[in-house]
Amino acid sequence: MGFALEGVGLTHANGSVALAGISLAARQGECIALIGPSGAGKTSLLSVLATAWTPDQGSAQLLGTELRGLSAPALRALRARIGTVHQAPPLPGRQRVVTSVLAGRLGQWPAWKALASLAYPMDIPGARAALAQVDLDDKLFARCDQLSGGQLQRAGIARVLYQQAALVLADEPVSALDPTLAQATVRLLIDDAAQRGATLVASLHAVDLALNCFARIVGIKGGRIAFDLPTDQVRQEHLQALYASEGQTPPTLQPGPAAPAPATPAPLTLCR
Numbered sequence: 001m002g003f004a005l006e007g008v009g010l011t012h013a014n015g016s017v018a019l020a021g022i023s024l025a026a027r028q029g030e031c032i033a034l035i036g037p038s039g040a041g042k043t044s045l046l047s048v049l050a051t052a053w054t055p056d057q058g059s060a061q062l063l064g065t066e067l068r069g070l071s072a073p074a075l076r077a078l079r080a081r082i083g084t085v086h087q088a089p090p091l092p093g094r095q096r097v098v099t100s101v102l103a104g105r106l107g108q109w110p111a112w113k114a115l116a117s118l119a120y121p122m123d124i125p126g127a128r129a130a131l132a133q134v135d136l137d138d139k140l141f142a143r144c145d146q147l148s149g150g151q152l153q154r155a156g157i158a159r160v161l162y163q164q165a166a167l168v169l170a171d172e173p174v175s176a177l178d179p180t181l182a183q184a185t186v187r188l189l190i191d192d193a194a195q196r197g198a199t200l201v202a203s204l205h206a207v208d209l210a211l212n213c214f215a216r217i218v219g220i221k222g223g224r225i226a227f228d229l230p231t232d233q234v235r236q237e238h239l240q241a242l243y244a245s246e247g248q249t250p251p252t253l254q255p256g257p258a259a260p261a262p263a264t265p266a267p268l269t270l271c272r
């Protein structure tokens with residue numbers, strides 16, 4: 001089991017309802033794209049899956065573990081199996097890129113190794129290999145505050161690749177990359193998940209990128225699931241309705257209207 005959310009609600013301290021009774025499940029090894037207008041609840045949903053926010057309604061089961069009533073050690077162990085790619089990765093500016101990448105496995109290492117790795121990187125070849133996948137191995141020993149926004153985003157992706165999490169959550173993971181690199185990087189995340197049998201959930205601003213790369217699309221609007229469909233069943237009407245409140249056409253990576261759903265899933269989609 002990848003995850004199962006049942007009637008999950010989340011209301012922020014200021015009364016803002018971010019999630020209103022979301023039920024959503026994924027098999028282990030499935031890859032899902034979340035799309036929807038700004039403020040729809042995509043980040044909130046990913047934050048619940050990341051165990052960063054606790055729902056105030058409903059139940060959540062992640063990687064076969066029920067969240068409610070979980071002890072602190074069990075929660076730590078669960079978190080070590082969940083990897084998050086942030087839109088703006090929270091990598092300390094003064095830290096070396098190598099250390100930031102290796103931090104992906106801090107939760108899996110014994111305390112002595114995690115502490116030692118902060119002082120002296122414990123697996124330089126591993127970090128280099130992860131960075132090479134995002135074409136950033138030349139920045140291995142650079143400081144994070146010497147990276148551009150796009151390079152920082154790729155370093156965050158290298159960190160999650162290095163972590164080898166069973167559940168990978170990506171919140172606008174390629175927003176700072178150009179269209180070609182964005183597509184290649186999303187496919188890298190999908191290929192990595194497919195090879196390892198990991199579950200991947202990615203929120204994407206660009207609807208065409210979601211349709212081109214993922215086999216399952218979940219549209220979120222107003223904290224609810226507007227649709228949850230195989231990509232080949234997503235119609236232009238679904239997309240227009242999803243983004244109607246913004247008075248816009250669905251946002252795309254490439255100029256022009258969002259391509260209608262392909263008749264068959266994109267050939268490079270490897271996830272089930």
Ligand SMILES: Nc1ncnc2c1ncn2[C@@H]1O[C@H](COP(=O)(O)OP(=O)(O)OP(=O)(O)O)[C@@H](O)[C@H]1O
Pocket residue numbers: 012013014016017018036037038039040041042043044045
């Ligand atoms: N920390 C917070 N405190 C209060 N309200 C919040 C907080 N974070 C999000 N919200 C509210 O929760 C709702 C869902 O926000 P969320 O960030 O999940 O949307 P989103 O779909 O990720 O949007 P975007 O695409 O703009 O990032 C919005 O109405 C937002 O204003």
